[in-house]
Amino acid sequence: MKNNLKKIAVVAMVALVIAACKKNQESTTEPQETVKNSDKVLQYIKDLGFPATSIVDNGNEFIVEEDITFPKNMEIPTNGAGAKTEQYYTGSIVNSTKKLNIRIFVDPSMTSMSSEINSAIAQWNGVTGSTLRFSIVTTAPYDILIKDEALTAPPGYVTCGMAQFPSGGSAGALVRINKAGIAGNSFAQRARTICHEFGHCISFRHTNWSAQGESTATNVPGVTGTDALSLMNGGQCGSGATVLSQKDKDATAVLY
Ligand SMILES: [Zn+2]
Incomplete structure (x- = not known):
């Protein structure tokens, strides 16, 4: 009996040691997993067709083509492998449920541009043949956070705004606007x-x-070619189209 108790005690101690080892292992493997996900994100960006030279490492995110950001901890879209990014999109869209109400939370830093935000929302919500709708919410949960940030990356660019693409069926979760950078533009250009x-x-x-x-x-599909009137032309902050073009609207109706 005494001997058995001793055995149990030994087994228990061994179990404790194993448990302790496991705990240590877990804590050491966690950072590696974080690194791994950023590698997956980098591969996903390359799979979308962005050349490695266009990808800027900016701390906890990657930036491509000046104003598109990919968080290093993002969920990789399951159809990501071999995905290509016709008007032109990434191949990964907001799912059929979430598109009906994409909730935007306006950070206090951006409330001074609420009118511009509402104007922008009205354009997307007004597309004939699309059921995609944005709305403003004042509390969590929300899908998109819009906030002010002095955008200084990538170096050498004046960046007016940055956004994320959809992932996992959800809209890109973060929009950053360089409020000071666009303050001198007209209302229509800020919007x-x-x-x-x-x-x-x-x-x-x-x-x-x-x-x-x-x-x-x-x-x-069905909406091809260039479009000088497109609001989605890049590199035109302060000078580009201020209303969605017919082709922008057609493309929205096709996808949503
Ligand atoms: Zn852009």
């Missing part, structure tokens, strides 16, 4: 910047990707 960034959140690429020297994008 354009915001409208453009929301366009990225729902998967649109730059319509002028070719002229901009960007990676090959996927045509939205």
Whole structure:
């Protein structure tokens, strides 16, 4: 009996040691897993067709083509492998449920541009043949956070805004607007910047990707070619189209 108790005690101690080892192992493997996900994100960006030279490592995110960001901890879309990005999109869109109400939370830093935000929302919500709708919410949960940030990366660019593409069926979760950078623009141009960034959140690429020297994008079926009137043309902060073009609307109706 005494001997058995001793055995049990030994087994228990061994179990404790094993448990302790496991705990240590877990804590050491965690950072590696974080690194791994960023490698997957990098591969996903390359799979979308962005050349390695266009990808800027910016701390906890990657930036491509000046205003599109990919968080290193993002969920990789399951159809990501071999995905290409026709107007032009990434191949990964907001799912059929979530597109009906994409909730935007306006950070206090952006409330001074609420009118511009509402104007941008009205453009997307007004597309005939599309059931995609944005709305403003004042509490969590929300799908997109829009906030002010002095955008200084990538170096050498004046970046007016940045946004994320959809992932996992959800809209791109973050829009950053360089409020100081666009403050001198007209109301219509400030609203354009915001409208453009929301366009990225729902998967649109730059319509002028070719002229901009960007990676090959996927045509939205039936809506092809260049479009000087597209609000989704890139590199036109302060000077581009201020209303969605007919082709922008057609592409939205096809996808949503
Ligand atoms: Zn853009």
